Amino acid sequence: MKRLFNFNLPPLLSVGPAALFLTVFFIAPFAIIAVYSLMEADPFGGVRRAFSADAYIQFLFTRDWDGNLQFDLSYLNIFWRSFALAAGATVLCLAAAFPAAYYIATQPRRRRGLLLLLITVPFWANLLVRTYCWVLILRDSGLVNGWLIAFDLISTPLPLMYTDGAILVGLTYTYLPFMALPIYASLEKTDWRLIEASRDLYAGHRQTLARVVFPLARPGVIAGCIMVFIPSLGAFIAPSLLGGGRNLMIGSLIQLQFSSSRNWPFGAASALILLAFVLLLLYLWRRRSGRDGRDDGESIW
């Protein structure tokens, strides 16, 4: 059959620009990181041209005074903390974004555009500035504590800053739109007669939500979770500003290695370990959903 619209450029022209872009801005830096992670650290920053697996060893072990390797959990703990906080932020985003996305999807078509625009409003201001605003809200003399004291609910400020809670709030705030938009995209395609059918078949509001609306929004939910979880795992602005120095997340750890700690190989190695961890998670999830015989999110991948 002859196609009505034919957009067949020669392969070099069609894939070429994207391939070139990815090579220059993704594969090349990636290769540099991989190479750096296997070199010796220069105490003044940068690397020495000598092979060393120290960066990877350092991740799990410390050298005691005698030079013996001892198993050390501190970096793994940072990993675990990052994982838990990213997971927490994902759950909070989902809880906040799903009702919002549902609300927008059920509005008249003309209003939806405006509401979607409002969701993207935060992107118009710099993330660093927006995260600093949370400092103003959460610090001891900040908005929350100020009000609580003004209304005599507390006498001394609550320690809100530099806590895991503060990081969680920051992450949730930062990535909320990335959850709302894909869920909206899924819900928007929903055939609302299915909801009537569900109600007609004796399902109440809650059962309809659990058995019909949510499953139909599943591809969007999964895409949203991935788009929130992965960047949260590597985030460093919110953890650095709101978590302070004591509560490191993996993103801040990596950032530190390239700045004040001047240990580029260890920073590069941490980045690669994080990447490997994310890929492993995605692989496990794909395998699990493959076994279910479903093709969740297939359309998005």
Next chain:
Amino acid sequence: MIELQDISKSFGADVVALKHVSFTVAENEFFTLLGPSGCGKTTLLRIIAGFEFTDSGDVLLDGGDIAQLPPEKRPVNTVFQNYALFPHMNVLQNVAFGMEMRGIERVEAADSARRMLSQVMLDDFAERFPAQLSGGQQQRVALARALINRPRVLLLDEPLSALDFKLRKTMRIELKRLQRDTGITFIFVTHDQEEALALSDRIAVMRDGEVRQIGAPMDVYEKPADRFVADFIGETNFLAGRVEAGGGDGTGDGAGDSTGGDSSRVNSLRVTLGDGSTVTARSQNANAADLRGAVTLAIRPERVALSAAATPGGVAGAIDEVVYQGNTTRYQITLQSGDRIAALETNAAAATAQFAAGDRVGARFEPQSLWVLQE
């Protein structure tokens, strides 16, 4: 059994969907709401299902008012126009959904669902997903999904309209069979008059949010209440006439002469046509004997008998056009009075065309089928 009392409904300020609609549907009845799109028939169905609420009026089911109940609390199920099958569930899960939601054990629900599937001849399709089924199969899943709950009333919203012509005819028979086998009351919405006539025990003909006539298919076809019903169901010729003083011969031929057991009196009238010829017509108006002045006559094309112009007793006219249609031949005629009518002759025996275009003929109207309509 289900009774609608004086239902009114409007959307916004200026869209009136239903105006004072009342009727009662009996147990085991196949009841059809028939009308053109926008006549309010689907709104009425949605009110019974619980998807819309009335502005005024009651919906009584077995004597209890259900007008304020949410859909999940009504023993009523719906077959949606495009089936609305859950795309993320397989056929079995779709069919078992209603039972599970009513708290029946998963295993038991699945068993019932399998039995139901075999009743609609879909035994082998339990594990399929809706997207893997043809239109006719989806239709049967939708029926099974609703019928498994043994609702007091099954609502069907143009369920056959998405099917192709052949399948529609097959499904019509199957629908009737399912209704007879299950003994469930069906309320069926359609704009297809042929479908309505073939399936229904009774038909309510609707227009602009009002019920214009309720009756058995034969009643609605043979004794249309008004011009709209006559025109919408089947094909009808309309003729202008006058009832002169003393036109009513006063001989009511009474009730029970036609099917349906309608108790309204049927009166005979002499009506004068435009060319001065007179015909005998009937009226369902109880006061027809007092009727005077301009009236409209209605007659079905197949009730017009044609004869050669010389035959006495016919209304004179000339044939404009002859269309041979295989089992029937259709004549387009202009009467001397100026009225243009169609006549349908059955080709029961092998025949050559009886008349040709330009022939002068006499048209005779069977008095039992010539109606004086209320405007």
